[in-house]
Amino acid sequence: MAGLFSPASASPAPPSSLKGAGRRAWLGARGRGPLAASGGDVLCRGRGSGRGLVRGAGSGFVGRGGAWAEGRGLVRGQSARRCGGAARGSAATGTATGTATGPGRGAGAARPGSSVSFPFFVDLQRPELLLNNTINLYLTTEPGVTVGIWHTVPSSRGAEAQGKDQRWYEEALADAHPVIIYLHGNGGTRAASHRIQFLKTMGAADFHILALDYRGYGDSSGNPTERGFTTDVLALYDWAKARSGNSSILFWGHSMGTGVATNAARKLQEERGVQVDAVILESPYTDIREAAANMPITKIYRQFPGFEYFILDSLALSDMFFRSNENVKVLACPLLMLHAEDDAVVPLQLGHKLFETARSAYKDKTKVKLITFPEKLGLGHDYISFNPELPALVKDFLNIK
Template sequence: MRRRGGAEAVEHGNGDGSGRAAEGRAERPRRGWLGWCPRLRTVLLQLLLMYISVPFLVRLFPVILTKFVFLNFMAFPFFADLRQPALLLNNTISLYLPTEPGVTVGIWHTVPGSSGTEARGREQRWFEEALADAHPIIIYLHGNGGTRAASHRIQFMKLMGAAGFHILALDYRGYGDSSGHPSESGFTTDVLALYDWAKARSGNSSIIFWGHSLGTGIATNVARKLQEERGVQVDAVVLESPYTNIRDAAANIPITKIYRQFPGFEYLILDSMALGNMFFRNDENVKVLACPLLILHAEDDTVLPPQLGRQLFETARRAYKDKSKVKLITFPEKLGLGHDYISSNPELPTLVKDFLNMK
């Protein structure tokens, strides 16, 4: 009886144990999934709240938008020594220009390739005097991220320097090794100071404002200010990958795509650009200008679509009395130039010189 009972007990115990084990194995996956569900719901709810709150935060605190427009914290390439441009670019020195009390901007000066041999080992004084050598001078105004050492900007300086241009490429206040904090009005002050500095040294050499992306709005701001307040007409303005105004640019750039169907997108985000003192009115500025104006846009630009460049061209052409002073050049999609790489097109110097009637 004891054996049978013991055996029975053992058998009964084995049966219950194996059943519970099997049942546990069967339930584990379900418990794991159910355990994840609350976490997943929490994460999705947090993402939804963030998505909804951003437009309202932007409206309440427009300064947030400046962080997206002025990407000065993205100081790529991160390890470039801006004081030593010769490590990346021939015939170039770095100089520093005070533009107002408390603000000094960093500038690279590349001399024309024909002066390359003579430029070796020269000090800043020689480079300044070289500005009067009759070669045209480009004041290059870059886009909203990185520094003057970005690869496509170096490519531009190499290409146009080899073609016989002086290049003065600055980092706006708050960018690169320039002091101060970014603002539209501050950028205008910086570029005006550089223009005056170059004009005082250039003799009869022509000076061209060349803006890329965000820099196009800075170029036309300064050209308009010179014309309206001083009666001075810059020799030419070149706008590479431009926009009509910063509001239209914000409505088209990829980062705002997820909010374009959001109720109140225009009021909460686009209208807040003005509250943050950001306008960059290319479309209004070109109505005032009278200098030669060249617009360059790639058909495959996915950051600022080419229709913005076309709209800007049409606005300028309607306003200009001398229609021959306004030209739009588009680059076909097959070239793959996109938003940043028009400067890699070897035909660019010829296109520019032809427009400006330069040899």
Template structure:
């Protein structure tokens, strides 16, 4: 008898093997075609942002002036389509004016008078507003942060809040911001602020004048206060720092936008060291060691831009340097209030807090 399954079975097994090998070859070919058909433009599109992101630190090191664009953000002139000559559309008891701070540079300013003078202010011209500065109400020179203009919503809210508390407020757009002419620079900002200070002092009589800086403006405030004291022997009546930092290098090392680059081994060399090469210092931590005027530091616990540890560090530096420790105060606002980086001026308790610090009734 002949055994079944001999040659026949071997033939069947061979056929199945051939089919399997063919399928594997077909699958491999199909997979290869899929890889070959991956569009080159799509690969470029996906790689371009990664390469651009990685190139930024090297571009900054080669061209440190690029950093000024990131720090000042003056090209972000929000809100858009604002008529700066008509501030009354956004805030009451306010007039627009312009001040030439040096040849070729004119800055735009909004002057808000105390709400107690609101009825009297109706229809008045600039001369009346100037004369009102001598009415014994304290005067705030408000120095805003980077980006935007004096018409930004949280800055308008500051005018409303402190105006209702019977302060005069003069909010300027530094050179290169809003409708102000000139190009932004740290020394230029100081020139603008001191020119406005002189203009105010020439009209304010015995009224107190204080610098109030927010975010980037805190470094500008301490720069101006220090220059007044060192070069003129004059003290501003008080300095208020809202959401501050110690210096611009520390600020750059902590803001969210640089988080991805902190993993780079050359982060300090490529980015942080380039701050000085771009002429940006804003050294509030050094400035407060020189000041002797009352200094109030305000920071929200939920500040997601400049962490409160920077405000606390600045406070500790000032407290150590000041002979009269009672002149330095640090106030934090609980996270539950949700004030973040920009909205401390929305806190209804702010005016009373400031008046208490200034020993005002």
């Protein structure tokens, strides 16, 4: 594992007159030192090295060239593309990844490489190679941004779904089965193996699942930002609401996606006076700063001088907050939290803390529940969806038979 404060290549020191934010901007603009704050390459070491300060194997504190967790970087602006290396294409835009076929894309249009595209060599336009009863579609969430989505229909409709087109899948949303908008964590795309398992598990339990890749992930265009993620989710919510009739719609966030889920639910409630039917948070945290400070992988580095400056403050400089601890104080919809005792990425104590915050704020305490999974199950951070009891636990909370 690379050291948290691994030195960058030698370079001239910044002018002594520069202090604080000015000094950080000077370093960032030149891609020097462990902090490169300009344009979003927040924790990229040096220029074009393609390394985060701490690289986890599958799950970790800092991904390659980015900020928080699960083996890949989150904060990736224009200049952060340099940190991706040749695996993701050219320095500025990446490499075109094939022919566009979904709505909102011209036939044969070349796609710039996205910021986060793991696992590699998966054709996101052909989910049927990995899943039954699933199609791929694209949605334009704002001018210039199109996101990729997989729609899995309930297994009870599997035989009927064979050979059907996107129009049939859209009409199926109104069949009274609940609809999950699935908001994944930071590492990889909607094709990651534990996400495929989630789609299988909840599809078999007769849920519709709409799993999107945020802007900058997978085959979605644009650059990742917290505000942009919220825009993407609300656009998908509006799209689903217009097609789902009286079917309930819930947000299900995992890891980083829990912050995305509470952001979107709060915005719906405060700006539109609309409550999403439920929010489910899998492996949640309070806010991104506290999550970064409490990840077990960072324990040995917390006493080092500059830990807060280089790691925690850089998240705020990049406008990354994901304040679920503030959002849950506002929400009134049913709120279910799921956390494994052996979560080695987001400690269970943060899930407990968020639960207590929500329970204190909710007038109806029965609307808030935390379910923990014993260490002996070995579910960790990513594998709660592998628990065969999960659908029954969720349905019981939602009062679905």
